[in-house]
Ligand SMILES: Nc1ncnc2c1ncn2[C@@H]1O[C@H](COP(=O)(O)OP(=O)(O)O)[C@@H](O)[C@H]1O
C-alpha cells in the first residue's frame with residue numbers, strides 16, 4: 164500500500180490515457196500506468212500485443228497520438244530529448260560495436276549521451292556493478308553473449324545514473340543462469356531507487372523480479388496487480404494468471 | 413558539439429583500423445601510390461636527363477656548324493623542349509601521348525605527336541598508372557570499401573536505432589563519420605603533399621599550382637567521403653550501400669570521364685595529323701610555289717619588288733632576291749600551316765568546352781581537368797607550347813632568310829658561306845611555360861564545379877541528418 168502511495172506521489176513513469184494506432188490499425192487503447200522509484204513493472208503480452216510500441220512511446224520514438232506520458236516529470240511529447248536523458252533503454256536485440264572492447268563501447272555510448280570522458284576506473288566500476296569483470300571489459304565485444312551485452316547497457320545506465328530502465332524482451336535468448344543474473348541486477352538497481360519497466364511475453368522470466376504485473380491484451384491494459392508472493396515460485400499459478408488475463412481481455 | 417564530432421570520428425577510426433579489410437586495403441593503396449610514384453619519378457628523371465642531353469647536343473650541334481649558307485641552317489633545324497614541371501610527374505596528362513619536344517625547321521611544322529592525342533581522346537582520360545590516376549580513381553574506391561558500412565552496418569545491427577534513441581541530434585554522428593573517412597582520404601594525399609612541399613621549396617614559382625592541386629584533391633576527398641556516408645545512410649543495409657556506391661563510382665569515375673570526351677570528339681572532330689598536313693599542303697598549292705619560276709603569285713611578287721626598288725632586273729636589286737623569295741615563301745607556308753593548326757586547336761578548345769559544360773555531372777572529370785591544368789600537362793598547356801615553338805621556329809627561319817637576303821649576294825648565291833659567328837645572332841629562346849594564372853584561369857570552372865559538389869554533399873548530409881532524426885535510425 165505504501166508503494167502505490169509513492170507511485171501516486173511522484174512516479175518516474177506516468178502514462179495517462181494513451182492510445183496509439185499505426186495508420187488505421189489501433190494497437191494501444193486508453194493505457195494508463197505509473198511506476199514509482201525502485202519499483203519493477205512487468206508488462207506481459209503475446210506477440211504483437213503492442214509492448215514494444217508502448218516502450219517506443221515512452222522513449223518518444225513514436226509520436227504520441229492521444230494521452231500523455233511523463234518521464235521523471237518531463238513531458239515526452241514536449242521534450243523528447245530531455246525525457247530520454249532520464250531513460251536507459253535496452254532493446255530486444257542489444258547492439259554493441261563488435262570491434263571495440265566493452266570498456267570502449269561504454270565510453271563511446273556515454274560520450275554520445277553527452278557525458279564527458281570518464282576515466283577507466285569509473286567505467287570499470289560501472290561494468291563490475293553490472294556484473295562484468297575487468298577482463299570482460301577489456302575483451303572485444305564481438306566475444307560477448309547477449310547477456311553480457313545487456314550488462315554492458317546496464318552499466319551504461321549505472322554510469323549515466325538514470326532513474327528509469329526500459330527493457331524489451333530482456334529474457335529472450337538468455338539461458339536460465341543469465342536470466343537469474345539479470346534479475347538480481349535489476350533488483351539491485353531497484354534497491355537503489357531505479358524504476359524499471361520490462362515488457363515481455365515470458366512471464367516465468369519476470370516472475371521473480373517484478374513488483375507489479377500487468378497484462379496487455381487487445382490493446383488494453385489489465386488492471387495493475389500485485390504479484391502474490393506465492394506465485395513467484397509457482398509456475399502453475401503464474402500460467403493460470405496469464406491465461407486468466409488473456410480470457411478476461 | 414565539436415567534442416562529440418571528434419569523439420565519433422575517433423571512434424570511427426578505431427573501428428576502421430580494426431576492420432579485417434582495412435590493413436590489406438590501405439597497404440594495397442599505399443603500394444599502388446608508391447609504385448606509381450616510382451614509375452613517374454623514374455620517367456621524370458629520364459625525360460629530364462634526355463632533355464638536358466638533347467638541349468646540350470642541340471646547342472653543341474648548332475654552334476659546331478661550319479661556315480655555310482644560311483639556307484643550309486634552315487634545313488639543319490633546331491629543337492624546342494617543353495620543360496617537365498615538378499608536378500608533371502605526378503600528373504602526366506596529355507604528355508604521355510604528345511611528348512615534350514619538337515623539331516623546328518624551315519617550310520614545315522612538326523607537331524607530329526599531337527595527332528596521337530587527338531586520335532585517342534578516350535585514352536587520355538583513362539591513362540597510365542600515375543599517382544594522379546590512383547588518387548582520382550582508386551582512392552574513391554578504397555574509401556568506398558572503408559566507409560560503405562559507416563551507417564548502413566549500424567542500421568543493420570540496431571546500433572543506429574539504439575544510439576539515436578539516446579542522443580538529441582544525428583548531426584555529430586554524421587559529421588564525425590564524414591570527418592573520419594575524409595581523414596583516411598587525406599592520409600592518402602600525404603605523399604602528394606610531401607611532393608608539393610618539395611616543389612614549393614625548390615621552385616617557389618609553382619606554389620600557386622601546388623596549392624590549386626592540393627585544394628582540388630582535398631575537396632575531392634571531402635566530396636567522396638560525404639557521398640559515401642550519405643549513401644550508407646540511405647541504404648537499407650550494408651550490402652545495398654556497397655552496391656549503390658560501386659554503381660556511383662562506375663558512373664562518376666569510369667563511365668562519364670570516358671564517354672564525355674568521346675562524345676566531344678564526335679561532336680567536334682579534330683583532324684588527324686595527316687589530314688592537317690594535307691589541308692595545309694592543299695592551301696599552299698593555291699597560294700603559290702616559290703620554287704616555280706612561272707608561278708603567278710611569285711611573278712607578281714617579283715614585279716612589286718622591282719617596282720619598289722626602281723630597277724628592271726632582280727640582278728640589279730641591292731639585296732638578294734633569293735632570300736626575299738625564301739622569306740615570302742616561309743610567310744605563306746607558315747600562314748597555311750597556322751590556319752590548319754588553329755583549326756585543330758579550335759576543335760580541341762571546342763571539345764574541352766563541351767566537356768567542361770557537362771563536367772558538372774562528375775567531380776572526377778572536374779578534378780581531372782584541374783589536376784592536369786595545375787600540373788601544366790593539359791591540352792591548353794601543350795597548345796601554348798606548340799604556339800611558342802612555332803613562333804620560335806618562324807623567328808629562326810626568318811632571321812636566317814634575312815641573313816640570306818642581306819649577307820649573301822644574288823650572284824653565285826649557292827656557293828657562298830657565312831661564318832659560324834653568324835648563327836649566334838639567331839634567336840633560340842628557351843620555352844617559358846605560362847605562369848600559374850594561366851592554369852587558374854583555365855581551371856576556375858572546374859574549381860567551382862568541385863566546390864558546388866562539396867556544397868551539394870553538405871546539403872545532402874544535412875538532409876540525411878533530419879531524415880535519420882525523424883526515423884530514429886529505423
Ligand atoms: N512500424 C509499424 N508500422 C505498422 N505496424 C506496426 C509497426 N510496428 C509494429 N506494428 C504492429 O503493431 C502491433 C504491435 O507491435 P509491437 O508493439 O511490436 O508488438 P510486441 O512488441 O508486443 O510484439 C503489431 O501488430 C505489429 O504488427
Ligand SMILES: [Mg+2]
Nearest residue numbers: 214215216331
Ligand atoms: Mg516487441
